[in-house]
Amino acid sequence: MAREARSPFAILGMLTLGPMTGYELRQRIEQTIGHFWQESFGQLYPALARLEAGGLVSLREDTQGERARNVYSITKKGRAELRAWLEKSPLRHVERNELLLKLFFANEVEPLAPIAHVEESRADAVQRLNTVRELGATLERDLGALPAFDYYWASLRYGELGLEAHVRWCDEVLARLEKKRTREDA
Amino acid sequence: MAREARSPFAILGMLTLGPMTGYELRQRIEQTIGHFWQESFGQLYPALARLEAGGLVSLREDTQGERARNVYSITKKGRAELRAWLEKSPLRHVERNELLLKLFFANEVEPLAPIAHVEESRADAVQRLNTVRELGATLERDLGALPAFDYYWASLRYGELGLEAHVRWCDEVLARLEKKRTREDA
DNA sequence: TTTGGCATGTAATCCGTTACATGATTAG
DNA sequence: CTAATCATGTAACGGATTACATGCCAAA
Numbered sequence: 251m252a253r254e255a256r257s258p259f260a261i262l263g264m265l266t267l268g269p270m271t272g273y274e275l276r277q278r279i280e281q282t283i284g285h286f287w288q289e290s291f292g293q294l295y296p297a298l299a300r301l302e303a304g305g306l307v308s309l310r311e312d313t314q315g316e317r318a319r320n321v322y323s324i325t326k327k328g329r330a331e332l333r334a335w336l337e338k339s340p341l342r343h344v345e346r347n348e349l350l351l352k353l354f355f356a357n358e359v360e361p362l363a364p365i366a367h368v369e370e371s372r373a374d375a376v377q378r379l380n381t382v383r384e385l386g387a388t389l390e391r392d393l394g395a396l397p398a399f400d401y402y403w404a405s406l407r408y409g410e411l412g413l414e415a416h417v418r419w420c421d422e423v424l425a426r427l428e429k430k431r432t433r434e435d436a
Numbered sequence: 437m438a439r440e441a442r443s444p445f446a447i448l449g450m451l452t453l454g455p456m457t458g459y460e461l462r463q464r465i466e467q468t469i470g471h472f473w474q475e476s477f478g479q480l481y482p483a484l485a486r487l488e489a490g491g492l493v494s495l496r497e498d499t500q501g502e503r504a505r506n507v508y509s510i511t512k513k514g515r516a517e518l519r520a521w522l523e524k525s526p527l528r529h530v531e532r533n534e535l536l537l538k539l540f541f542a543n544e545v546e547p548l549a550p551i552a553h554v555e556e557s558r559a560d561a562v563q564r565l566n567t568v569r570e571l572g573a574t575l576e577r578d579l580g581a582l583p584a585f586d587y588y589w590a591s592l593r594y595g596e597l598g599l600e601a602h603v604r605w606c607d608e609v610l611a612r613l614e615k616k617r618t619r620e621d622a
Numbered sequence: 623t624t625t626g627g628c629a630t631g632t633a634a635t636c637c638g639t640t641a642c643a644t645g646a647t648t649a650g
Numbered sequence: 651c652t653a654a655t656c657a658t659g660t661a662a663c664g665g666a667t668t669a670c671a672t673g674c675c676a677a678a
Contacts, residue, residue, distance in 0.1 A: 253667065255636070256534060263541035273657050283540055286533040290639060295659055317646055319657070329544070336541060337549040339556055340534040343667095347472040348442060348526040350591045354469055355449035355522055357584035358515070363523040364587070370525055398543035400616050401550070404609045405536045411608075415601035422597075423590045430586050439639070439665065459629050476667060481631055504674095505629070 253343075257297050258306070260287055262332040265307060265324040272298055272320065282402075285382070285409050298322055306331055353423075361431045365424065372420035379413040382406055439529075443479045444487055448518040451493060451510035458484055458506065471568070471595050484508055492517055539609075547617045551610065558606035565599040568592055 260283070264275055272294050279289050298320075301307040306328030312319040324332070349371055356364040386406045393399050446469070450461055458480050465475050484506075487493040492514030498505040510518070535557055542550035572592045579585050 253636070256532070256537070257637085260537060263537070263544075266541060266544055271657070272659090273655095283537065284530070286530065286536045288530050288532075288638095291657095291659075292639065292641095292661090293637080299659095317657070332541070333545050336538050336545045339553060340538055342557070342560060344470070344472065344474050345531050346442070346474070347594075350472045350594055351442070351446060351449070351469065352522050352526055353587050353590050355452060355518070356587045358449075358452060359519050359522045367525060371528075374528060400612050401539050401542045403612070404539050404605075407608060408533075408536055408605055411601045411605045412598070415597045419590075419594050419597045422593060426586050426589070441665070443665080457629070458631090459627095474667095477629095477631075478633090478668075479666065485631095 255297075257289055257293050258301055259332060259335050260289060261294070261297055261301065262306060262324055262328050265322060266329070266332070269310070269321050269323040271322070275322075283405070285378075286405065301328065361427055361434070365427050365431070368420050368423050368427070372417055372424070375413045375416045375420065379410065379417065382409040382413065386410065441483075443475055443483050444492070445518060445521050446473055446475060447480070447483055447487065448492060448510055448514050451508060452515070452518070455496075455507050455509040457508070461508075469591070471564075472591065487514065547613055547620070551613050551617070554606050554609050554613070558603055558610070561599045561602045561606065565596065565603065568595040568599065572596065 260279065261275060264270065264278055264282075267278070270278065272291070275298075276289060276291060276294055279287065298307065302309050302322070306325060307322045308325050310321045310323070312321050349367060352367060353364050386403070389399075389402055389406065393402060396402075446465065447461060450456065450464055450468075453464070456464065458477070461484075462475060462477060462480055465473065484493065488495050488508070492511060493508045494511050496507045496509070498507050535553060538553060539550050572589075575585075575588055575592065579588060582588075
């Protein structure tokens with residue numbers, strides 16, 4: 251029951267980039283796919299243990315640096331399972347949107363509240379849009395020649411187009427709500 | 437620990453539209469906010485029981501129709517808590533995106549797989565875009581005069597702009613991946 | 623009579639965050 | 651010396667979906 255676990259596949263995917271510790275996994279996930287995928291230690295370490303038990307990753311305990319480090323690598327079996335998963339169609343599921351939920355029932359409160367929510371959301375989106383655009387420039391410069399570049403580009407372009415649309419939506423909604431507010435104040 | 441529960445507020449919000457059974461709640465949620473918010477019975481019934489225990493909703497057992505129906509209404513206390521929640525800024529959190537995850541590691545598989553995923557996603561978005569636009573027309577005709585109309589409109593407009601952006605993204609990605617495929621076949 | 627809709631709920635399982643707990647190394 | 655970073659884990663808690671379980675009523 252429940253949804254199929256996807257954290258293990260995110261881990262296997264990251265391990266195709268090279269062997270890593272759990273700690274490094276968390277960092278690299280944050281740096282690369284962090285805009286649309288996050289993992290916490292509470293997920294990572296137990297998931298790694300299960301993957302190792304299933305033979306999808308192998309563990310090398312690294313003691314040469316004096317400090318204990320558990321370095322994980324993807325195995326042949328792990329790579330095969332990852333590929334099979336990558337080829338399966340992703341199932342769409344409805345993302346809960348708390349901002350929209352608060353807006354939908356906003357007639358219960360003064361218009362100033364939803365207006366503030368949308369303004370905050372807009373500011374946040376503008377800021378993230380800048381980050382995404384900067385990241386896009388760096389990525390093209392540094393990794394533009396890699397075969398995987400098109401796929402990396404796709405995820406950034408998703409963020410860019412999505413955030414642009416979000417900002418436009420905020421502007422349209424704010425215009426309407428301001429109009430509504432002056433209308434009702436009169 | 438864990439995130440604040442939001443299902444109870446979705447329920448309270450729906451109950452501002454009138455008293456309802458758990459079954460009706462599920463239906464009306466599906467019909468109205470279903471594009472960005474879903475609730476299953478596994479959430480609804482326990483949540484309703486807790487809301488009643490806390491005095492945020494009141495229960496009237498309806499036996500006049502011979503069949504047992506538990507009709508819930510929002511109480512004054514419930515409405516006050518709903519309003520307080522509606523005024524608080526929604527916390528943004530990163531939505532996991534399985535399509536992007538599969539694309540990000542798509543270099544592990546043949547390009548045909550990610551192309552198929554994006555094509556499916558595009559078809560799905562186009563279909564939902566049609567639905568949203570039809571819904572928008574009906575909404576304006578039927579509820580255009582309500583004070584809450586602007587808020588209902590906002591949620592539909594969100595879907596419309598978001599889906600348009602998504603379709604555009606699919607087209608851009610497909611163009612790139614097709615180019616990549618012919619390049620690599622040569 | 624059988625299918626579909628109305629209606630209520632529980633159980634299993636996994637998702638996911640936050641807090642707790644511990645300790646070594648490194649840079650300022 | 652001390653703060654930040656590296657590093658590994660567990661515990662607690664609640665969120666959320668899916669499947670299971672049950673049964674009535676109405677319409678075809």
